[in-house]
Amino acid sequence: MGKVLAILLSWLLLPTMAWAGHHTFHSGQGRTLKDLLETIAPGDTVLVHGEVREGTITIRKPVTLIAADGAMIDGEGEGDVLVVRADDVTIRGFRIRGTRISHMDDLAAISVQECRRITIADNHIEESFFAIHLNGAHDAVIEGNRVAGRPGSEESMANGIHLWKSSRATIRNNHVMHHRDGIYLEFVSDARITDNTVLHCERYGLHFMFSHGNLYAHNHFEDNGAGVAVMYSRDIHMRQNRFLANRGASAYGLLLKDINDGTIENNTFMDNTTGILVDGCNRLRFEDNLFRLNGWALRMYASSMHCDLEGNVFSGNTFDVSTNGSLAYNRMEGNYWDRYTGYDLDRDGHGDVPHRPLGFFTLLVERMPYALVFSRSLFVSLLDRAERLVPSLTPEDLKDDRPLMRPNPTAGHGGAGEHAGDPPENEDNKGPNAVAALFSPFRETSLAHG
Amino acid sequence: MLKVFKYTLLDLTRNRFVLGYALLMLVIAQGLFMLEDDPFKALLSLVQVVMALVPLIALVFTVVYMYDIQEFTQLLAVQPIARRAILGGQLLAMAAALLLAQAVGLGLPLLVHLPSKASFILSVSGSGLVLVFAALGALIALRQREKARGVGIALVVWLLLVIVYDALLMWGMFAFSDYPIEPFVVPVAGLNPIDLARIMVMLEIDLAAMMGYSGAIYRNFFGSTMGMVAAAAIMLMWVVVPTWSGFRAFRRKDL
Numbered sequence: 001m002g003k004v005l006a007i008l009l010s011w012l013l014l015p016t017m018a019w020a021g022h023h024t025f026h027s028g029q030g031r032t033l034k035d036l037l038e039t040i041a042p043g044d045t046v047l048v049h050g051e052v053r054e055g056t057i058t059i060r061k062p063v064t065l066i067a068a069d070g071a072m073i074d075g076e077g078e079g080d081v082l083v084v085r086a087d088d089v090t091i092r093g094f095r096i097r098g099t100r101i102s103h104m105d106d107l108a109a110i111s112v113q114e115c116r117r118i119t120i121a122d123n124h125i126e127e128s129f130f131a132i133h134l135n136g137a138h139d140a141v142i143e144g145n146r147v148a149g150r151p152g153s154e155e156s157m158a159n160g161i162h163l164w165k166s167s168r169a170t171i172r173n174n175h176v177m178h179h180r181d182g183i184y185l186e187f188v189s190d191a192r193i194t195d196n197t198v199l200h201c202e203r204y205g206l207h208f209m210f211s212h213g214n215l216y217a218h219n220h221f222e223d224n225g226a227g228v229a230v231m232y233s234r235d236i237h238m239r240q241n242r243f244l245a246n247r248g249a250s251a252y253g254l255l256l257k258d259i260n261d262g263t264i265e266n267n268t269f270m271d272n273t274t275g276i277l278v279d280g281c282n283r284l285r286f287e288d289n290l291f292r293l294n295g296w297a298l299r300m301y302a303s304s305m306h307c308d309l310e311g312n313v314f315s316g317n318t319f320d321v322s323t324n325g326s327l328a329y330n331r332m333e334g335n336y337w338d339r340y341t342g343y344d345l346d347r348d349g350h351g352d353v354p355h356r357p358l359g360f361f362t363l364l365v366e367r368m369p370y371a372l373v374f375s376r377s378l379f380v381s382l383l384d385r386a387e388r389l390v391p392s393l394t395p396e397d398l399k400d401d402r403p404l405m406r407p408n409p410t411a412g413h414g415g416a417g418e419h420a421g422d423p424p425e426n427e428d429n430k431g432p433n434a435v436a437a438l439f440s441p442f443r444e445t446s447l448a449h450g
Numbered sequence: 451m452l453k454v455f456k457y458t459l460l461d462l463t464r465n466r467f468v469l470g471y472a473l474l475m476l477v478i479a480q481g482l483f484m485l486e487d488d489p490f491k492a493l494l495s496l497v498q499v500v501m502a503l504v505p506l507i508a509l510v511f512t513v514v515y516m517y518d519i520q521e522f523t524q525l526l527a528v529q530p531i532a533r534r535a536i537l538g539g540q541l542l543a544m545a546a547a548l549l550l551a552q553a554v555g556l557g558l559p560l561l562v563h564l565p566s567k568a569s570f571i572l573s574v575s576g577s578g579l580v581l582v583f584a585a586l587g588a589l590i591a592l593r594q595r596e597k598a599r600g601v602g603i604a605l606v607v608w609l610l611l612v613i614v615y616d617a618l619l620m621w622g623m624f625a626f627s628d629y630p631i632e633p634f635v636v637p638v639a640g641l642n643p644i645d646l647a648r649i650m651v652m653l654e655i656d657l658a659a660m661m662g663y664s665g666a667i668y669r670n671f672f673g674s675t676m677g678m679v680a681a682a683a684i685m686l687m688w689v690v691v692p693t694w695s696g697f698r699a700f701r702r703k704d705l
Contacts (some may be wrong), residue, residue: 247661273661293490295659318659338491368623370632372659373639375652376494378502407487414585448628 021045027052037063046105048073048094056080067095067123074098077109080111090119099128101156108133108162112140120145130158131179140169149178150220152204163191166361171196180222181207182446189213196220204229204255208236227253227272232315234260246272253294256281265289268412269294275317278304287311290412296322305329311404313411314338316358318375321357322366326395332357336404336411341385352404358394360387454526454539455561458519462547467511471548474643475555478503483563493564493572494655499575499650500556501648504702506608508548511603512587515544517597524705537700541588541693550579575647578685581685582643583608584603585692643688646681 022043022260025033027050034054036046045064048071055078059065063086069343075081075098082091096109108130112118118137122144131147133138140163147160160179163169169191175198176182182198185191186209193216198205205221208214217239221228229248232238236259243253253272254264259281269275269288275294278284280303288311291297294310297317300307302325309332316321320337334350339359342351361380364371387394462468478499479492486492519540524534556576560569587604594600619639621632639645653660653672660669671677 027694062623175697204682249662253600269656273658291657295662313489318495318656369662370625371620371623372656372662373636373645374616374620374648375648375656375659376497376501376617377645378498379613380619381498382613 012320014359023047024049026050033057037061043088054081058083059089060085061087064090065092065094066090067093071095071376072097075100075109079105080107081109082111083243084110084112084115084118087116088118089115090121091123092119092349093122093147095124095126097126097128099130101129103155106130106133106135106158106162108158111135112137116140119143130160130162131176132161132164133159134161134163136164137166138168142169142171142174143171145175147174147176147179149180151200151316154180157202159207160198163188166191175238176201178202180206183207185209185214187211191215192217194218197222199223201225206234207231211236215239220244221246221253226251226255229255229257230259230262231255231257231260234262236262238262238264240266242268242270242274243275244268244270248273248414252277252334255279257408259284264289266410266412268292269297274299277301278307280304282306284308285310288408288411289313290315291320292316292412295319299323307331308333309400310334311408311411312336313407315407319359319362319365321398322362323358323395323398324366324418326397332398332400334402334404335400336407337400340403340405341388342403344405349405354399354401355403356388356391356394356399359384360393363393451535451542454536455543456532456539457541458540459546461519462515462543464549465515467515467546467550471476471507471511472551473599474507474554475503475552477558479556479559482689483559489564490568493560493568493630495591496556496560497572497648500572500579500645502612503563504552505612505644508583509582509587509590509604509608510601512584513591513600514597515541516588516591517600520705522613527705533701534697537588537592537697540576540694541584541696544588545584548584552576568651571654572651574651579643579647582685582688582692585689585696589618589692589696589699592696592703600604611642611644616645640672640684643685646684650681 021044023036024047025036027356032053032054034057035355040046040063042061045066047068048068049068049071053074053076055076057073057411059082072095073081077098079100081096081099086169091110099107099109102390107123109128110120110132112134114136116138118140120132120142125145125147128152132142132145136399142161148159149160156407157180159181160176161171161174161183163185165187167189169188170192171183171191172195173354174196176196177199178201180202181200182205183193183196184207188211193206193214195218199222201224203225204227206216206219208230209232211233211362213235215237219241221242222244224246227295228245244252251272252274253269254276256276257279259285261283265287266289272296273295275297278300280301282305284307286307286309293316294321297314298320299322302323307330311334313336317330319403320339324396336353337357339356340351342353342355344351346352360383479496482492482495483489523536527533557573560573586607590603590607591600594603623635640649647671653669672681
């Protein structure tokens with residue numbers, strides 16, 4: 001707690017320190033920005049006017065760079081554009097462009113190397129290789145940036161926002177398009193990723209590798225190569241995100257590979273070939289998610305154990321649940337299945353007979369993918385119904401004993417149908433209570449690990 | 451031919467069966483849209499209804515009606531009218547009546563509740579099915595003198611196409627699963643008009659699943675312009691061949 005207070009205090013004090021010295025820089029008036037940065041004192045602020053074309057600019061002091069209207073920094077293809085090597089640097093409001101594409105170095109529009117408390121806000125980063133690259137940066141804040149890469153092939157693209165060995169980063173309200181991975185995190189812990197929109201990325205919208213104890217919430221991922229991938233990580237909390245229109249043979253809304261102890265709550269999965277693929281995951285909680293109009297809502301490989309599914313809504317999917325084994329070590333209870341045909345005599349809101357989400361047809365397609373041609377044919381629905389009544393091929397234990405009779409109204413983001421296709425307004429769900437509720441469990445986990 | 455068409459159509463507008471069909475479809479479609487909160491889910495249920503019910507009704511109705519108007523046909527045949535014109539007018543009138551009934555019973559609710567591409571494709575494939583099974587029904591009625599037997603044959607034909615065909619195909623898939631039969635499954639399924647209509651609708655509705663590995667195969671086949679043309683050609687064959695065969699039977703028939 002003391003640590004948190006210290007950070008908060010330093011944030012409060014930072015602006016007063018920063019206004020210690022105030023400089024204005026006009027490009028094309030003799031002096032270069034590089035010279036100015038050499039001469040000013042730590043804690044000074046520079047207001048930049050005009051277009052700066054000085055190749056790679058390295059910042060070695062804690063300064064604040066603020067863009068005046070229309071200020072731009074162009075790296076002219078030299079390498080990185082801005083390199084930050086000092087703590088407490090703020091870069092705000094610039095248009096930044098002109099990185100070189102390299103297959104040897106990770107060149108970025110803003111490259112942050114081994115420092116603390118960096119703020120990168122409200123910048124417009126265009127057609128860069130990496131847009132924002134953090135290497136060993138702690139307590140960084142990346143917010144309100146618009147990052148648009150150059151549409152093209154994966155070889156000439158890099159990640160939009162890239163974090164490597166960083167902790168306690170805040171990434172919020174950013175808008176990322178046309179990169180390889182929209183947001184990429186490797187060896188990153190305790191990050192909060194909220195209210196971002198990631199569209200049209202070649203690979204994943206958001207990609208975790210070996211990153212523990214992170215939270216992402218209220219993000220919107222649409223039409224990326226393969227949605228969001230969370231791999232080899234533990235304690236990841238995923239809430240109220242939207243995963244839309246990730247289509248293709250190996251495209252998923254959310255890919256979970258070797259994840260332990262995570263929560264997936266109130267997310268919306270719509271129009272994906274596979275909503276969630278769960279591979280080798282343990283102790284995950286899937287609660288109150290909405291799966292609508294997906295090909296496969298949930299594919300859970302038999303390598304996953306002790307996962308809980310509760311309060312989820314499955315509606316209009318071609319297949320609700322699919323697996324390659326018996327799936328007996330996971331629990332499903334109190335979900336809503338639109339295919340459920342049972343009754344509720346005691347009127348407690350839960351069906352009195354179990355629902356078996358894994359139909360005969362699901363198994364058939366698992367064995368012979370081309371059997372998909374029989375989808376929704378009369379013969380197949382008869383067989384499916386018979387199999388549900390008297391399971392002979394499907395695993396006996398795979399069932400929901402208390403299926404909901406009506407869809408859970410709190411499932412998903414709420415109103416996913418109306419919003420389909422357009423990016424979310426970042427203003428929704430931002431009431432103080434919503435934010436507090438959002439972060440409180442996250443605090444618990446991060447404290448538990450600290 | 452136009453006169454025959456006109457009077458048969460006038461007779462059909464008073465036919466309780468046609469009105470009943472329109473009303474039944476209307477009740478089913480409207481009921482589904484009102485029961486389900488999600489119009490898209492209602493559409494999914496409607497697909498199954500259309501794929502099973504529309505062929506049955508079109509088939510049975512045409513068979514029964516052809517027997518019912520036999521005396522009128524005989525009356526027409528003694529007039530100086532070509533037999534071709536008599537049958538042509540009657541067939542057109544039946545097709546028009548059924549399509550009209552379907553437009554009211556199925557098209558209208560779809561248009562009101564879910565005006566989308568999927569609804570449009572469902573309407574078009576449903577209309578295709580009406581034409582195919584009306585043609586088949588007429589053929590059965592013309593080739594078979596006894597009404598009861600004709601209706602029986604119609605039911606068998608319906609059962610064959612709606613269930614047995616799929617069952618046999620699936621059995622074949624299992625039996626030959628060791629062989630590379632993948633490229634053949636979709637075209638063979640597409641030979642059945644009901645399966646073809648269903649696949650066309652599925653390509654729109656289950657699009658997300660279709661984009662998966664296996665789906666790509668028949669998305670490539672039917673999703674392309676070439677595939678659309680092929681699908682339309684198969685549908686057309688199912689209309690033209692029975693109709694042509696019916697005309698032949700009618701020309702030689704001893705009324």
